[in-house]
Amino acid sequence: MNRDITGKLRQFFLSGATVFVLLLVAACSGRQENGGGSVVSADSGPARSIQNKGSDTLVNIALAWAEAYREVDPSTSIAVTGGGSGTGIAALINGTVDIANASRAMKQNEIDEAIANGVTPVEYVVAIDALAIIVHLDNPVTELTLAQLGDIYTGRITNWSEVGGQDETIVLLSRESNSGTHVYFLEEVVRLGDSDNEDIFAPQTLFMPSSVGITSEVRRNPNAIGYDGLGYVDEAHEKVIHIAATADSTYVKPSVESASNGTYPIARDLYMYTAGEPTGVIAEYLNWILGPEGQAIVAELGFVPLPD
């Protein structure tokens, strides 16, 4: 047995250690993300800096903006942190951030609280988040109401024939629960926007680690249904379902127009709030975000850019 001792050791290491290495790496990365957030610093001194905090849905866009803006204006450093819309708004009220990111509009009581604190929040819609519902090209179903979609994802509807399709079991696809998209879909579709509703995804839902995972399974599985950011959808390879908010309303196809004029029901504006009318670097930064360069980044990340 001696001649294979190195081989055995190597095998042992491969099997046992994988788990721990994985955990260690995961722990370290978790720590970084939750600790200080990612700081994008400028090359030429910390002369001007912008603190940017809030929505986890927006955090990827905000990071991409901050990174790209370093090329535009190297003297400005932008620190981006996630933590959720509520965290960002609270920080704005307390005056600890310059720009708060939010995937929902500020509530009236939050605005009152801010004004009481001497901060007048100014709202900017910076991007639109629209989810397309996609199925296989061979699937005869073309339209669904939000309620039907909710029933499909909670497992109350399990067969395509119940919504006008073939007699086949529906295969549910979702993003992993750590994705902001997952949470939005849970709140707006599975729970139909009702905060007292405690429905969750049916246990047979397949959780995919990425958007690509959802699109490629939909492309090859005639019984699958999935959701994805509108920017990721390619209509040559998957079918986009038309959605109606209620049984009486019209079925709307997701597009940049229908998402931005509010007729498509699974879309929301994404916001940035500043403390008072922005001046100096903050105003320059917001102008750049709302301009063509900033909006191009929105499209790149699979969100809907603002209409011209």
Place this chain on the structure above:
Amino acid sequence: MSVVTPRQRVLEEHRQPHQIPDEEKHSTNRKERVIEFIIKLCGVSAIFIIALIFLFLLREGLPALTQVAISDFADARWYPIEGKYGFTPLLFGTLLVTAGAVIIAVPLGLVTAIYLGEIAPTWLRDILKPLIEILAGIPSIVLGFLGWLVLAPLIQKAGAPTGLTALTGSLILGYMALPTIISIAEDALYAVPKEYRDGALAIGATRWQTIWRVVMPAAKTGTVTAIMLGIGRAIGETMAVMMVTGNAANINNFQANIFLQPVRTMTATIAAEMGEVAQGSTHYSVLFAIGIVLFLITFAVNSIAARIVGKQSRSRGSSL
């Protein structure tokens, strides 16, 4: 039973009286002591690091037990963002995928090892063995791609609602465990002295009887080690499994063939959810608690293997 291994041969050679001058003997001793110390340090540090890892796991994972009731862990739903920490679907997923991998890899692996060690001519063995060992080096993510692009569509065509099933995971993991099992089991068969085979054949045993009744029992420890290391690899594998099993934490809706349903394994859960979880939250601790469970499972597998190996060598008085 006396097998002269290369190491024993070396030891025996050392026992030959050599004429070493006194001063040279002195420096050799000192050198040996330094080398001995370095080797000891390496050994001790490995244990030390494992102990540290386990302590780290305990520190991060134990708070989960105070924050989540045991009955909640026994629940059938895993949906951490709503505080549902039902652990059973994950355990079920890992055990199902691993069991499938073992059912596929163990018979195939042992038969291949027997063929290579006992039946194949030497020239063929010399070609096949290194090739199989190369298989062990294929990165798991590559096998995951293979499973996703080739295997999953095939299983879907065979009639499953989706190709992302426990079976897909088992096939990939089985394939991944095969080189380990073949290589180590074949080494064990190779180490059985030729006299055993000659003796068995001389008293009239057929070739099959020789392999099954004489060579296999003699190589039992090695083959058990091979199987256990194969299982260890299957349990710990993450990325490939995450890509092909569908990750549905589902234990309620059993289908006719449980292997044709999507499952969510413990490793995939940690990998998928650790990235975004808030440090120090209940969810974070629970993920580390899953890590502890995985540690205990691999520890149990290795202990069982060590026990079997230990028993064998005591009863036979050999270290084969």
